[in-house]
Amino acid sequence: MKTVVAGALGECVHVAGxxxxxxxxxxxxxxxxxxGxxxxxxxxxxxxQQEKADLVAVSYRLTPETGERLLAEFAEAADxxxxxxxxxxxxxxxxxxxxxxALGFFNAVFDGTQTREELITFLRGDELTENGTPFYPQNAVERILWKCPFPLLRHHFGQPTxxxxxxxIEQIANAKVLDVISLGVDxxxxxxxxxxGRQNPRATGAGGVPVRSVDDYVRLYQASRKGNYPLMRTYSGTNDLIRLASMYCETIHICWAAVPLFWYNRMDGRGPFDLETSIREHQDLIRWYSGHAVPVELNEPHHWGMRDAPDVVYVVAAYLAAYTARAFGTHDYIAPMMFNSPPGTSDEMDLAKMLACLELSAPLETEDFRIWKQTRTGLLSYPLEVNAARAHLASSIYVQMALKPDIVHIVGHTEAHHAATAHDVIEAxxxxxxxxxxxxxxxPAMLDDPRIQKRKEHLIQQAAITIRAIQNLNADPKKDPLIDAGVLTRAVNSGILDAPQLCSNEFARGTVKTAIIDGACEVVDEEGNPQTEEERLARFL
Incomplete structure (x- = not known):
C-alpha cells in the first residue's frame, strides 16, 4: 500500500482541501x-522519511508572493x-x-478546477493525454470499473431542436460532471x-429532440467529444428496432441499450405492436445487442411501479427482466431500480423492495452474466416547488447509495416543471x-435494519409464488415459460401480472387493487385488507 503525507505549509491553516x-x-x-x-x-x-512516503502533498492558500518564497525554500530542501x-x-x-x-518541482499542481476523475487519475498513476487530462473510458463497463467506488452519473437530455x-451537449461535456448522456428523442x-411519410410535423420536438437523419445523430455525438467525453445512449425505439440499433451503434456508439419486455407497444400506447409480437421483437433486439457486445438494461419493473402495481409484481418483473437478458445472450446486464414509486412508498420499504430484486436475481449471475446496479429517483415523485425538488433529489440519491449502485440515473429536479436544460443537468x-x-x-448501514430485512424476505417468498403461477400457465414442457412470449402474454392477460392503472386495457386486466400500507405497496381485497399472492392467485397454483 502506498503512503501519502499531506498538510498545509508554513503559516497556512486552511486544511479542508x-x-x-x-x-x-x-x-x-x-x-x-x-x-494538519x-x-x-x-x-x-x-x-x-519516517513513514517511507511515496507522495508528499503540500497546500498553501495565502498570499501568492509569500507562497512563492515558501515553496521555493521547500523545493530546495526536498530536492x-x-x-x-x-x-x-x-x-x-x-x-x-x-x-x-513555475518552479518546475512538483509532479502535479492542483488549483481547485480539477475534477474528481482528474485527481483519481493522478492518485492511481494512470496515463494522461497530451493535454494532461485522463483517458476517459469509452464503454460502459470499463468506465464503471474506472470510476469505482463512485458510480457513473447519467441524465436524460433533449431539447426541441x-x-x-x-x-x-457541448456545455454538459465541458462541465465534466456527467458520464452518460441519454438522448431524449421525440x-x-x-x-x-x-x-x-408517417411523421407528424405538428408533433416535431414533442417529448424530445426531433432527430430525423443519420447526420443528426452524428452531430449530437460529435458534440460530446470534449470535456470528459461522456458516453451516449438513447431509447431503443418502438418500430424497426434492429435497424435503429445498428444505426445507434454506428452513430452515437450506444454505450448500453434499454429494452422493455412488456411495454412500448399498444398496451401503453407507445408503439404499433400487440403485446405478444412486442415481446418477441424485444427478445430479438436483446439478442442482437448481446451479439454486438452492447450491455443491456431492461427498463421493465418501474413501468409496473409507475402504474401502482404491488411491490411483489415489481420484484417479479425485475427477475423476469434479468432472466430474459441472460437467456438471450447478454453478458453485462444493467438492473434498473426506480425509487419513490409508487408515490407514498417509504425509504425503508423501497430499500427492501430493491434488495429483494437483487437477491432474487443474484443466482443468475455467472462469469458470463454480470449484473450492474442502476438506481434512480421516481419520475412521478418530484414536487413542483424548485427548492423542495432539489431536496428530494438529494435525499433520494442518498438513500439509493445504500445499495452501492454502479450507475446513478439522475432524474433532474426540474422534472415536474420542464424538460431539463443543459444548465439544469449540470446543476443536478x-x-x-x-x-x-x-x-x-x-x-450508516441502512440495509441492516430489521424491518427492511423482514420485508425483503417476505417479498422474495411472495415473488416465488407469482413466478410459479406464471410457470403453471405453460402446457408445453419443452418450452421455458419465463421466456416464452405466449406464456408471458397470458400472464398479463390473466392478471397474474397486473396494475390498477391498466384498467380498460385491451391486453391487461387492471383489476388488482393496491394500497400503501406502512410505506409498502400491497395487494388489497375489496375491504382494503392486505392479500397474499396465495390468495390472489389461488386459481393458478
Whole structure:
C-alpha cells in the first residue's frame, strides 16, 4: 500500500482541501498521514522519511508572493527526497498554483478546477493525454470499473431542436460532471425514423429532440467529444428496432441499450405492436445487442411501479427482466431500480423492495452474466416547488447509495416543471456528486435494519409464488415459460401480472387493487385488507 503525507505549509491553516484530497486517496487505496495546519517544511520532510512516503502533498492558500518564497525554500530542501523517487504534489488557489507550477518541482499542481476523475487519475498513476487530462473510458463497463467506488452519473437530455441539443451537449461535456448522456428523442424519432411519410410535423420536438437523419445523430455525438467525453445512449425505439440499433451503434456508439419486455407497444400506447409480437421483437433486439457486445438494461419493473402495481409484481418483473437478458445472450446486464414509486412508498420499504430484486436475481449471475446496479429517483415523485425538488433529489440519491449502485440515473429536479436544460443537468449532477461523496465517506448501514430485512424476505417468498403461477400457465414442457412470449402474454392477460392503472386495457386486466400500507405497496381485497399472492392467485397454483 502506498503512503501519502499531506498538510498545509508554513503559516497556512486552511486544511479542508488537504483533508478532502486524503479522503479521495483512501478511496484509491492509499495509506494517509495528515499533518494538519501550519506545518514547517522540516516537519514534512521528517515525516516523509519516517513513514517511507511515496507522495508528499503540500497546500498553501495565502498570499501568492509569500507562497512563492515558501515553496521555493521547500523545493530546495526536498530536492534530495525527490531524487530518491518520492513524488510531490501541490494544491492551492489558482494564483499560488501558478507560482508552484513555475518552479518546475512538483509532479502535479492542483488549483481547485480539477475534477474528481482528474485527481483519481493522478492518485492511481494512470496515463494522461497530451493535454494532461485522463483517458476517459469509452464503454460502459470499463468506465464503471474506472470510476469505482463512485458510480457513473447519467441524465436524460433533449431539447426541441437539434441545434439547441448540440449546444447543450457541448456545455454538459465541458462541465465534466456527467458520464452518460441519454438522448431524449421525440416519438417520431422512435417510431417513424425510417418512414418520413408517417411523421407528424405538428408533433416535431414533442417529448424530445426531433432527430430525423443519420447526420443528426452524428452531430449530437460529435458534440460530446470534449470535456470528459461522456458516453451516449438513447431509447431503443418502438418500430424497426434492429435497424435503429445498428444505426445507434454506428452513430452515437450506444454505450448500453434499454429494452422493455412488456411495454412500448399498444398496451401503453407507445408503439404499433400487440403485446405478444412486442415481446418477441424485444427478445430479438436483446439478442442482437448481446451479439454486438452492447450491455443491456431492461427498463421493465418501474413501468409496473409507475402504474401502482404491488411491490411483489415489481420484484417479479425485475427477475423476469434479468432472466430474459441472460437467456438471450447478454453478458453485462444493467438492473434498473426506480425509487419513490409508487408515490407514498417509504425509504425503508423501497430499500427492501430493491434488495429483494437483487437477491432474487443474484443466482443468475455467472462469469458470463454480470449484473450492474442502476438506481434512480421516481419520475412521478418530484414536487413542483424548485427548492423542495432539489431536496428530494438529494435525499433520494442518498438513500439509493445504500445499495452501492454502479450507475446513478439522475432524474433532474426540474422534472415536474420542464424538460431539463443543459444548465439544469449540470446543476443536478453537481448536487448528485456531493450527495454521493458524503455517502461514500461513511453512510450508516441502512440495509441492516430489521424491518427492511423482514420485508425483503417476505417479498422474495411472495415473488416465488407469482413466478410459479406464471410457470403453471405453460402446457408445453419443452418450452421455458419465463421466456416464452405466449406464456408471458397470458400472464398479463390473466392478471397474474397486473396494475390498477391498466384498467380498460385491451391486453391487461387492471383489476388488482393496491394500497400503501406502512410505506409498502400491497395487494388489497375489496375491504382494503392486505392479500397474499396465495390468495390472489389461488386459481393458478
Amino acid at each position: 488537504v483533508y478532502n484530497f486524503l479522503r479521495l486517496a483512501e478511496q484509491c487505496g492509499w495509506r494517509t498521514v495528515f499533518l 495546519p501550519a506545518v514547517p517544511a522540516e516537519r514534512f520532510l521528517q515525516v516523509a 534530495d527526497l525527490r531524487g530518491q523517487g518520492i513524488q510531490f504534489a501541490f494544491g492551492g488557489t489558482p494564483p499560488v498554483a501558478e507560482k508552484a507550477s 437539434v441545434r439547441a441539443t448540440v449546444e447543450g 416519438q417520431d424519432a422512435q417510431e417513424n425514423f425510417f418512414h418520413p 449532477s453537481l448536487m448528485a456528486q456531493r450527495v454521493i461523496e458524503n455517502a461514500l465517506h461513511g453512510q
